[in-house]
Amino acid sequence: MLEIANVRFDADSIDVARALIGVEVLVDGVGGRIVETEAYDASDPASHSYGGPTTRNAALFGPPGHAYVYRSYGVHWCLNFVCREAGHGAGVLIRAIEPTHGLDVMRERRRLIDARRLCSGPGRLSQALGITGAHDRLPLDSAPFELRPSPMIAEILISPRIGISKAQDMPWRFGLAGSRFVSRPFK
Numbered sequence: 001m002l003e004i005a006n007v008r009f010d011a012d013s014i015d016v017a018r019a020l021i022g023v024e025v026l027v028d029g030v031g032g033r034i035v036e037t038e039a040y041d042a043s044d045p046a047s048h049s050y051g052g053p054t055t056r057n058a059a060l061f062g063p064p065g066h067a068y069v070y071r072s073y074g075v076h077w078c079l080n081f082v083c084r085e086a087g088h089g090a091g092v093l094i095r096a097i098e099p100t101h102g103l104d105v106m107r108e109r110r111r112l113i114d115a116r117r118l119c120s121g122p123g124r125l126s127q128a129l130g131i132t133g134a135h136d137r138l139p140l141d142s143a144p145f146e147l148r149p150s151p152m153i154a155e156i157l158i159s160p161r162i163g164i165s166k167a168q169d170m171p172w173r174f175g176l177a178g179s180r181f182v183s184r185p186f187k
Contacts, residue, residue: 002065004140005147009064009083013039013090016083018174020092022150027129028143030102032119033150034094035179038161039172040080042089049089059137060089067145069126069136076123077131081140095173096120098181099128121183157186 002009007019017039025031040047048057048070059068060082068080068091080091097119099106106118106128119125126132140147155177160169162184175182 002063004065006149007147009081009140010085011083013041013083013092014172016081017092017172018156020081020094021156021174021176022152022154024100024146024148024150025094025097025129026101026146026148027131027135029146030105030129031146032097032100033176034096035098035176036094036096036182037174038093038095039174040091040093041084044167044170044172047089047091049091053089057089060091061087062137065140067135067138067140069131069133071133072123077126077133077135078122079126079129079131079135093122094125095122096175096179096181096183097125098176098179105130116180120181124183159186 005023017037020034020037023034025034042049049060053061063086064083066082068082070078072078079094082091084090099115099118110118110128118128157175157177158171159173160171161173175186
């Protein structure tokens with residue numbers, strides 16, 4: 001069993017995505033509370049792992065509890081956490097965090113003052129945390145990553161995923177109820 005910050009990463013991506021809500025994620029001491037995630041699985045046509053292993057998605061087929069970082073549309077880095085067993089191809093996209101640590105660093109990286117918009121979306125979040133391709137395949141239980149257990153029992157909202165063209169109806173998007181830091185409101 002692989003557990004980090006009271007989250008079992010060898011579990012199903014849906015369970016991991018839900019369990020990550022409220023967990024703090026820091027990269028070199030910069031970060032905050034996870035308020036929005038999306039689950040992806042090898043059987044899911046919207047997942048990068050759907051067609052099998054490639055050079056780009058190799059981390060998804062590696063051990064759970066590691067980062068999978070990819071460039072979206074050649075512009076933005078996106079941070080995912082690998083889950084299930086090695087070889088399966090499942091992960092959780094970290095869509096938004098509530099920034100709590102290193103706000104000045106995040107504001108400088110994003111050239112933005114509004115804390116609500118610093119990390120509200122996977123590209124914004126990765127830019128604010130300084131995530132790049134160099135973070136791909138790194139373990140989540142050692143530097144530069146630090147995951148801290150949620151200090152609260154979170155009320156979690158569920159909706160279909162957003163920003164994808166396949167399997168749009170899957171209710172695999174999770175968010176912290178009442179958070180003003182999510183990328184888009186939950187219906």
